[in-house]
Amino acid sequence: MIQEITSATNQRVKDWAKLQTKRGRCKQGKYLLDGWHLVKEAIAAQAPLLEIIFTAESKHHTDLPDDLDVPYFQITDSIAKKLSTTPSPQGIFATVALPEPNAINPDEVQGAWLFLDQVQDPGNIGTLVRTADAAGFAGVVFGNGTADYHQPKVLRAMQGSQFHLQLVDADLTDWITSFRKRALPVFGSELNEEAKQYDQVGKYQDFALVMGNEGNGMQADLLALTSDNLYIPIKGYAESLNVAIAAGILMFQLRA
Amino acid sequence: MIQEITSATNQRVKDWAKLQTKRGRCKQGKYLLDGWHLVKEAIAAQAPLLEIIFTAESKHHTDLPDDLDVPYFQITDSIAKKLSTTPSPQGIFATVALPEPNAINPDEVQGAWLFLDQVQDPGNIGTLVRTADAAGFAGVVFGNGTADYHQPKVLRAMQGSQFHLQLVDADLTDWITSFRKRALPVFGSELNEEAKQYDQVGKYQDFALVMGNEGNGMQADLLALTSDNLYIPIKGYAESLNVAIAAGILMFQLRA
Numbered sequence: 001m002i003q004e005i006t007s008a009t010n011q012r013v014k015d016w017a018k019l020q021t022k023r024g025r026c027k028q029g030k031y032l033l034d035g036w037h038l039v040k041e042a043i044a045a046q047a048p049l050l051e052i053i054f055t056a057e058s059k060h061h062t063d064l065p066d067d068l069d070v071p072y073f074q075i076t077d078s079i080a081k082k083l084s085t086t087p088s089p090q091g092i093f094a095t096v097a098l099p100e101p102n103a104i105n106p107d108e109v110q111g112a113w114l115f116l117d118q119v120q121d122p123g124n125i126g127t128l129v130r131t132a133d134a135a136g137f138a139g140v141v142f143g144n145g146t147a148d149y150h151q152p153k154v155l156r157a158m159q160g161s162q163f164h165l166q167l168v169d170a171d172l173t174d175w176i177t178s179f180r181k182r183a184l185p186v187f188g189s190e191l192n193e194e195a196k197q198y199d200q201v202g203k204y205q206d207f208a209l210v211m212g213n214e215g216n217g218m219q220a221d222l223l224a225l226t227s228d229n230l231y232i233p234i235k236g237y238a239e240s241l242n243v244a245i246a247a248g249i250l251m252f253q254l255r256a
Numbered sequence: 257m258i259q260e261i262t263s264a265t266n267q268r269v270k271d272w273a274k275l276q277t278k279r280g281r282c283k284q285g286k287y288l289l290d291g292w293h294l295v296k297e298a299i300a301a302q303a304p305l306l307e308i309i310f311t312a313e314s315k316h317h318t319d320l321p322d323d324l325d326v327p328y329f330q331i332t333d334s335i336a337k338k339l340s341t342t343p344s345p346q347g348i349f350a351t352v353a354l355p356e357p358n359a360i361n362p363d364e365v366q367g368a369w370l371f372l373d374q375v376q377d378p379g380n381i382g383t384l385v386r387t388a389d390a391a392g393f394a395g396v397v398f399g400n401g402t403a404d405y406h407q408p409k410v411l412r413a414m415q416g417s418q419f420h421l422q423l424v425d426a427d428l429t430d431w432i433t434s435f436r437k438r439a440l441p442v443f444g445s446e447l448n449e450e451a452k453q454y455d456q457v458g459k460y461q462d463f464a465l466v467m468g469n470e471g472n473g474m475q476a477d478l479l480a481l482t483s484d485n486l487y488i489p490i491k492g493y494a495e496s497l498n499v500a501i502a503a504g505i506l507m508f509q510l511r512a
Contacts, residue, residue, distance in 0.1 A: 123379065131501050136491025157498075164493035235392025235511065237420035242413075245387050245504035248497070252505050255491065 002072045008079050016053065016083050019095070022148050030095045031150040034084050036062045039094045041160025043068065048097040055080050055091030062092055085152040098150065104139075104168050106178035110206055111138030112255050115172050115186075117222055118145040118213040119243060125149055126157020127244040128211065132165060135251040139166030141175050172210065176225045179208050186210065188218055188226035189250060191240055195231035198249070203256040211247045258328045264335050272309065272339050275351070278404050286351045287406040290340050292318045295350045297416025299324065304353040311336050311347030318348055341408040354406065360395075360424050362434035366462055367394030368511050371428050373478055374401040374469040375499060381405055382413020383500040384467065388421060391507040395422030397431050428466065432481045435464050442466065444474055444482035445506060447496055451487035454505070459512040467503045
């Protein structure tokens, strides 16, 4: 049951290409995984796959199962180039249903959570989610103004971690307030030598860490809501750390 | 003494554009800084500046000193676009002399050193240097097969840290052997649960940390030369950490 597509002007191909944009993803209710690692992660996680798309060549290099209950499409190399945002695509793709806007209640969640306040760079966002996954975090909350995490560059840097932890779009004020009401620590982060040194606050099971925008850091009104704001001392002459590096150091330090 | 250039086919413009390639940089013995932050860092560090290049517009947005002892060139916006590898260039550039191939003797260096074994991604390399700078490291050694660090993407991610610490191209076998002879610890890193846990080895003033290739990790013959190989336990479901994230966690953990 493999359908072959050879024309780049085929309507399906045009629709898949539109998944590179947020508008296209919203309209079609799905997003595109590019590359065998991500497709394999989606299959392993039993993600809601909608279509498998591959070139003849790519089938030889992967152990793509042929019995998934979704339509399979064989495409040409030039169509693969059109669908991919990388210079040398592997030629294997899958579409996945966008998750339902989830109504996760911050009053009920457990574990460690990463809150992102207006983080902008897609590579940073993907790396932040991958690192939160590696650090054993339960989820990541994307505050208003944080970039869309189904865009190709974020997906590439996330390396499939969206299938391992919970991703939530929400208002950070609500989540911080809820954690504080439950007496769970919420650590802000700022480049301020008067903040608390990051390795002096102990380790926790249930808590939140907030990371801010690359250029401007966290918003002042959020900094005012946290239990403590943490600082990583800069020992050399760099002005700051990359946000994903800082978050990696903090997450591995704080998580019990 | 400002020379105005309005034609994109001007020979100087052609030469500057060639600085995007390694061949062009070697041939001309210089590299190009793109953006005010990097140019400002170079001026502050008294780096060997050769030329300042700017658009009329960019002069209004920066406090570029007009008394540097180098030629100034005013260019058009379209020339700026030609010189830059970013979609919206700030319109301010400088050329800097490539450092002399340095004969730093590993038998004599002090402090903490980061060794890079075949790290490939330009963004990772730049972030590694910036993070080593922030962690107070003395220098970074680029082993054979590690990507060139004067390419635009590395420079962008380094954010000027090349002016703050020593960067050396060298054979890592020599450097590891030298450190071991001096009884200085050399920590390798590997994704191997039988390696030593990274937070169980203490803190050091003089030591080296080796980070390996994104896909393959460190070369086996180098892993065999180190004093200890370290492992960061993965608590979630991610297969690994990004190399720059892992290095950030290790550098801040190990550096006294």
